[in-house]
Amino acid sequence: MSTQKISEYPNWKYLASIVLFALIVSHPLFAYSVTENDKIESQMMDESVIIINQSANNSEKAEMIIQWEQEQFNFPAANHFNSNNYRYYLRDYIPLPGYYLYINRANCGELALVFEYMANITSVPYRQIVTEDMLNPVSMRRNNHRFSEVQLENDSWMIADVGFNLYPPKSSKYEFTENRGYLVGHVAIKNDDGTFTDCTPSYVKNTSKIIVNAKRDGIPSSNADIEVELLYNDTKKPVIGNNIKYKTDEQGTLELNLGSYDECSYVVTVKDGFYKNSTTFVPNEDVSSIEIEVDKWNIDSAVIVVLFLVSIVMYSSLKFGNFIGEMLVKKRKQ
Known part of the structure; x- marks a missing residue:
């Protein structure tokens, strides 16, 4: 007498597998990876050849890249990410410039990613620039920003920003503060190793340098995290600590520049393991030193x-x- 073998794989697992497979193949990343990747990469390479042949210097290359990229993303009516769709498109998790060209969606970070890819294949030296929450003092709207700088033949670094249509040699680094009136607290270069270098004075005319001295029980708090928030009109916005990250040195100190504006102050917070503390700082001198005793319980770490x-x-x-x-x-x- 023969017995029929009963499958040990439950029906719900079959259904789950089918649903998972359907979700994978229906996502735009799958179509891009399977059918569009090589095509878009080839288009970008072809465009880079045109840019190289039709430009005489890095300034002209940067301008041509920005104009081409704006055409690709249908500026000014570009499709931007919002809170309803950025998770679906796996924004921030896919560092593929061609993917964002394929889905035709981009915010400043993706625009900079595409620009820097094109700058790389057209032999234009570039570096990544980051800000946290530039504040419009009229509408009180916040806008963190990510853009690029390119190095010109005279070794100077100039702004190249696809979203704001800024490129050398005509564009000024003071565009955000002087012409558009944003309150920019801090600007930094993101280095290849993930660290940051302060470049705020290049983008903000009036700045104040602060020297943070962090201690716990009289001993310097080395390698402590620094967070800074800008206070304006009862509104608090992050300046350092989310996208831009700094730590104190072995002496428990950190030097940084902050934008100086009327009726603005900053909250500086030091976090050292299970402890933290904050102080409010009003930039009114060229150089100021503040001391923070890191002696309060850090609830987040706990x-x-x-x-x-x-x-x-x-x-x-x-x-x-x-x-x-x-x-x-x-x-x-x-």
Whole structure:
């Protein structure tokens, strides 16, 4: 008598596999990777040849790249990411310039990514520039920003910003503050190793240098995280700590420049493990020194540690419970 073997793979797993497969193949990243990647890469390479042949210097290359990119993204009516769709398109997780050209969606970060790719293949030296929350003092709207700089033949670095249509030699780095009236707290160069270099005086005419001295129990707090928020008209906006990250040196100090504006102040926070503290700073001198005693309980770090410990306890309890259960089953079988 033959017995038919019953599949041990439940129906719900078949259904889940089908749904997962459908989600994968329907996502634009799949179509881009399978059918469009080589085509778009080839188009960008062809355009780079045109740019190289029709430009005499890096300034002209940067201008041509920006104009080409704006045409690709249908400026000024470009399709931007918003809170409803950026997760679906896996924004921030896909560093592929061609992907954003394929889906025809881009904010400043993606525009800069495409620009820097084209700058690289047209032999234009560039570097990444980052700000956190430029504040419009009229509408009180915030706008963090990511753009680029290109190096010209005289070794100077000039702004190249696709979103704001800024390029050398005509564009000024003071465009955001002097012409558009934004309150820009801090601007930094993002280095290849992930660290940041302050370049605020290049973009803000009136700045104040502060020297943060962090201590805990009288001992310098080295390698502590620094966060800075701009205060204006009862509104608080981050300046350092989200996209731009700094740490104190071995002496527990950090020097940085902040934009100086009327009726503006800053909240400087130092976080050192389980401890933190803040102070309010009003930039009114060329150089100011502030001391922060890092002696308050850092709730964020404490919560993370507690959750980690709880997870370990729960995992250990489940493993121990499974072990006991297996032992009881074995005894019953015996």
